[in-house]
Amino acid sequence: MMKFSKIAASVAFLSVGVSAGALHAQTAEVLHWWTSGSEQAALGEIRKAFEAKGGTWVDTPIAGGGNARAAAVNRMLGGDPAAVFQFSIGQQLRELADQGLLANVGDVATAENWDEKLPPLIVKAAKYDGNYIAAPINIHGENWMFYNTAVLEEAGIEVPKTWDDFIAAAEKLKAAGVTPIGLGGQPWQERIMFNSVLLGVAGREFYAELYSTLDDDLLKSDTMRKVFETFAALKPFVDEASPGRNWNEATNMVAKGEAAFQFMGDWAKGEIIAAGIEPGTTVGCAFAPAIDTAYIMTVDAFAFSAMDGEHATPAQTLMAQVMLEPDVQIAFNKKKGSIPARLDVPADSFDVCAQTAIKTLQDKKTHLVSTGLFGVPSAVSGAIDDTISNFWNSADMSPEEGQAQFQQAISYAK
Numbered sequence: 001m002m003k004f005s006k007i008a009a010s011v012a013f014l015s016v017g018v019s020a021g022a023l024h025a026q027t028a029e030v031l032h033w034w035t036s037g038s039e040q041a042a043l044g045e046i047r048k049a050f051e052a053k054g055g056t057w058v059d060t061p062i063a064g065g066g067n068a069r070a071a072a073v074n075r076m077l078g079g080d081p082a083a084v085f086q087f088s089i090g091q092q093l094r095e096l097a098d099q100g101l102l103a104n105v106g107d108v109a110t111a112e113n114w115d116e117k118l119p120p121l122i123v124k125a126a127k128y129d130g131n132y133i134a135a136p137i138n139i140h141g142e143n144w145m146f147y148n149t150a151v152l153e154e155a156g157i158e159v160p161k162t163w164d165d166f167i168a169a170a171e172k173l174k175a176a177g178v179t180p181i182g183l184g185g186q187p188w189q190e191r192i193m194f195n196s197v198l199l200g201v202a203g204r205e206f207y208a209e210l211y212s213t214l215d216d217d218l219l220k221s222d223t224m225r226k227v228f229e230t231f232a233a234l235k236p237f238v239d240e241a242s243p244g245r246n247w248n249e250a251t252n253m254v255a256k257g258e259a260a261f262q263f264m265g266d267w268a269k270g271e272i273i274a275a276g277i278e279p280g281t282t283v284g285c286a287f288a289p290a291i292d293t294a295y296i297m298t299v300d301a302f303a304f305s306a307m308d309g310e311h312a313t314p315a316q317t318l319m320a321q322v323m324l325e326p327d328v329q330i331a332f333n334k335k336k337g338s339i340p341a342r343l344d345v346p347a348d349s350f351d352v353c354a355q356t357a358i359k360t361l362q363d364k365k366t367h368l369v370s371t372g373l374f375g376v377p378s379a380v381s382g383a384i385d386d387t388i389s390n391f392w393n394s395a396d397m398s399p400e401e402g403q404a405q406f407q408q409a410i411s412y413a414k
Ligand code: GAL
Pocket: 033, 034, 039, 065, 088, 140, 247, 267, 298, 299, 300, 372
């Protein structure tokens, strides 16, 4: 049932006798990769709010982040840009701004005072030349471990705190005929699990220094070799149907008890919620095993193609404004499995895992960035995904060889 205020707004809008031009002015094509159940449900909250304010939403879903990002860039370079496209804030988005492909939404950001309402790390990553080039709408964490509580109980297993504990638990599960890890065998998913092992074995300071400096000595260190040895030890714990599996299918395996654990970003929690499961009940959440506490962040955002010069069109402006409204932030993030980008949004109605994230992030020493789209240049991000996937899927590459390939590819790409 629409609230009275929304009905009144709709009647007022229609009674003014909207001209085609005005309708067109509020029309935005939105290109994105949110095709899973929970992603669609979450995005629907933004669409609903945009349309309630008179916007016309043209939906262009493209499955797979890499495919959608390539399509958005190709459309811009081909002179037929999608007005609004999903990205993640960070270095790769700034590369597009460098090429003059993006409009800025500085007017909205100023009017809505985003500088004060967003965390400093996000403000910095969402701006280019002092202007906002994207509307950051959430904070996802990548170093989560989801698990089926009944499967662990049945096997007499405690939630593992270290990777050695995890390996011992996985061996016990495998001996009992249970698939220890539900994994989607795609490079970005394998990389997420690798980075959780890296963080867990080497610690948050090593993670931060390694990915901010890409230093050869760190890449060649004994610590990195231990990371590759630990990652290699996980290979026997996934099922043979893992290659090519989508992330949400792996989440479903854990929800149904077909696998015990999934190491994934908390968009997996969105799927658990969409399946009618309260996170922390039959499916538990904890940070992946680690020697200290940290949060590997990725921030979803929508960017705006430069349609006519660097200023956003009325439809792009309306979209940016709607995305950061408090009630949209709550409705969207509760379904997406993330936490609001805005600091001033009450999050006490969020689930227990989200509360852990919010509490953790109050300590700035826990703030780490994803190597997916946020923390490193495109070429380095690609080198990381490719070499980790190559190592994970190689039957005979030693941890030393995997580490050497990782170091060489990053050194070449940086
Ligand atoms: C990530 C994105 C998440 C989720 C995931 C899987 O890049 O930040 O929101 O969509 O891809 O599709």
